[in-house]
Amino acid sequence: MAQPYRPDADRAAQWLLGALDAVAVWRELPALAEHADADLARHVLQEAATFVHEVVAPLNRAGDETGARWQDGRVTSPPGFRDAYQAFWRAGWPALSAPPALGGQGLPVALEFVLYEWLSAANHAWTMAPGLLHGAVECLRHHASAELQARYLPRLVSGEWLATMCLTEPQAGSDLGLVRTRATAGADGTWRLQGTKIFISGGEHDLTDNIVHLVLARLPDAPTGPKGLSLWLVPKVLPDGRRNAVVCERIEDKMGLHGSPTCVLRFDDAQAWLVGQPHQGLAAMFVMMNAARLHVALQGIGLLDAAWQIAHAYAHERVQMRAPQRRDPSRAADPIIEHPAVQRLLDTQRAWIDTGRLLAYRTALALDVGHQHPDAARRSTAQQWCALATPVLKAAWTAQAFHGASDCLQVLGGHGYVREWGIEQIVRDARVTMIYEGTNEIQAHDLLLRKTLPDGGAVLSQTLQMLRDEVPTAAPSWHEGVERLLGLLDRLARANEAQRSALHAVASDFLRAVALTLMGWARARLGALDADWDVATGTAFDRWVWPEQAWRCEMVARALDTAP
Template sequence: MNYQPPLEDIHFILHDVLKAPAQLQALPSFADTDAELMRQVVDEAGKFIAQEVAPLQGVGDSIGCTFVDGKVITPPGFKDAYQAFWQAGWPALACAPEDGGQGLPAVLEAVLFEMLSGANHGWTMAPGLLHGAYECIKHHGSEALKAGYLEKVATGEWLATMCLTEPHAGSDLGLVRTRALPQADGSYRLSGTKIFISGGEHDLTDNIVHLVLARLPDAPAGPKGLSLFLAPKVLPDGSPNAIHCERIEEKMGLHGSPTCVMRFDEATGWMIGEPHRGLNAMFVMMNAARLHVGLQGIGLLEAAWQRADAYAKERRQMRAPKPKMSGTPDPIAEHPAMQRILATQRAWIDGGRVLAYRTAIELDIAKRHPDAARKHTAQQWCSLVTPVLKAAWTAQAFHGGSDCLQVFGGHGYVREWGIEQIVRDSRVTMIYEGTNEIQAIDLLVRKVMPDGGAGLSAMLQTLCEGLDKQLAAHSQFMRQVAELGQLTSTLMEASKADQELAYWVADDYLRAVALTLLAWAWLQIGDVVNPDTLNSDPARWTAAASAMRHWVLPEFDMRLDIINGRLAEIAMRPPYSS
């Protein structure tokens, strides 16, 4: 079966739970973006994805990309689908009209890429970096670069890459060695090798815009010595740039996306932003990419759930104890073990949508709201929640996808049913755009600790406002908030005695934050779920809510126990001495 865009569920989260149209229409830029327009865009996106992108999932994996004489040939159908995609205007949804975009809210772009990832992760890797490249060039590029490249990237006519990693330097960008020599005409000559470059070479578009981190001759050592450059595959005069694809990687998954080793042989490039401040410009691209990777996790888990749910409804097998005396086997969807797996994944998918869509809405509020205080709280939400979405939901895509494979039994382990491809494809989301361990360190060490946890506490307390303290579900959430706040204070104090403490417990801390946010998201869903107004089976929402209580949220206490165990060890040590 092919992935089916879950349009009804998406509309429910957008309109009923988050009331997105009302929030966005409060922003002057989106005064005309009403519910009808948002529904129309999402429905048309779903139709395009179901017809053009989802059917290519299997061929992308089985045939994959081929490498011939330095050129990459994408799987059959990929190029035609991409040309139809950009010519229909889909990459340009959230770009400014003056740049060739449609000026629509970021949340519609988020929905689009969630569905694309669920339908065909390999194909979606191609346009996946466009939004970040657009923002990077728009905010940091010179007027000349904007004139030559901004509209081409905004519309998706040209695709883009992010060239950071080198063979000796993974996440530690301070080790980057690629050199940039200034030229008399204001350009630079780039020399070096980059690895793991998604879409570094392909046949989908006529040109590829490479954004490359490199060092000037006078650059200081470390990450503060990096500058950012734009180096196109084809130069403005139509000649090829000195950029070569040496090979494509043979990967565990994502066979439909070429992961390239790229060699720059004094390639021509132009600086983006200021000298030695390349990371400032690049982080605009990386932060946008991290939200979209979180959305990939949601889309991939939805795709895995769809296959498992469909199979469970068809596959029949006897079970014990059997509720009725009959010799007819039941669909395994009625078996408690299968119900538990499927309902647990739904809890993560639905709650993740609430958080991811709200984050996309907050991005526009941070950019466009007239009130400075509201812009600040929106930016704070995005800063804190983005690493949580990236880490927790990509982990769930892989581990939850593996649980969905379990529903198939032995059939899940063979290629015929397609579920094993989703498990393989999803694994990389825990690694790229900053590993999940880096996301956890980013959250605790760089976002929470510098202000003593005040920002996170303020955000969570805001979520508590308006909740009925007498309702059991609400009181559970407020308990989590209180305990997380106390834990944060304890960690801050204990870190004075053990400077490595935060790095030991960062993963557990991020999971605790994720489960707290997930609990809040399900409160929002529970407040509006009404069996009389839902077209879908209301039992599916109540089953997921039950899974949240019984099988998901208990992990919160486990994570706190792990961290408290580490704290207890520190408390037993001799007093800290410098």
């Protein structure tokens, strides 16, 4: 039976502080300069690893088997979940990167990224609860009134209260312009919401005493479509202590994430407060959605690592047949880790995990630079990186989490398909990451149609050239791949309307090509840092991962060739 997930704090520190020189980046940011200390970062990572391994990871299997329970509108969490969450927020983990002025610790976002990647790997269902806190805090910081901020931000920053994001309705999934939930003015100066929201993660639970729902709805005079949406704050418990008219009608019976309640919420004239300006709700909610998409990318990386850990340990224990490279006839069988087919399965996923982590850590650094750097040009470059990296990380690494975890299950054969080893749970849990917070197809269209074509690929081209300058010419294959993608960007810039329409079908191939190119940068960076990694995982990347970049570019090019 597999052991609870174990984070590697030393490796995370090595890559964050070594490969990315995070301390030097933090020293340039006034708000983080006092925290630009390698020893402090290592200490935080070690403490986080201990909490994840000892408190959260052991609850994973029981959470899956018991699941969240609904009765008469109330939800009971699996055994141990509430105690673990109470320990989590009281220890200060949700407030890790929040500003000190709001009660946070003011530490770098990168440390929060590492924490949530590990939490997702250890217990994805449990981590769904605090996963939206950072986005909710940012949304309210930038759009809520001073009164709402004073009332709700301190307890959201600390994690004492949790938050939800209420977007989806039965007829309105990815197309939020179809939202029907209505808001009408109340006699007391607040608003009343009527409508039903579905697929609300953590819409009802017993982890905290209050839940802050952020809800998209329409005013009576709102125009149709997404431009008519406004954003409301709807607490489960009102300021006077009464229960608000938010009813959990049921929780979904799902493929995975059994420990996380996915709720149908009915708002029966629920008391609500407007967040931001009327008809500007979608823009306010995008702050939360973008944060959520990066957290989902971390889920993908973490879940893939959790599956790899199980498969890697099993492959060292399981003895079957003689490996083909063995010449000793006295050995009837070898650990399956010696078999090339198994090595390929494991090494391929290791390459995805490691390069994805480095890209995620770089994005975390860029988030802080984009918000805090005194130089406007540096802020702009960092923001451009985050805008491009967000859909790439979310789509590519959640897809790899599901398909790669399935490959890791393959290493265990029939033992992976049964529950004993826990890897089948990871496959089930990982599948939803390709769907929520914007499907992977939406991420691909966002990258190609919104962030590449409008400027003729200029920003992406500049980003690729920046990465190319950071990689030595000793990596000729990767430099050839960059040139291949740059050439494709030039063709995209010159494409006519009919050709651009044809690209909708291959947007996912384009995103995958960009992801692989970014991985090539990370591969070069990690290979230069660690000679052992370069020989083992770096070689696997070169053999089993990198060749895909060429044929993904070719698929996009053929879409251009065959269009009128």
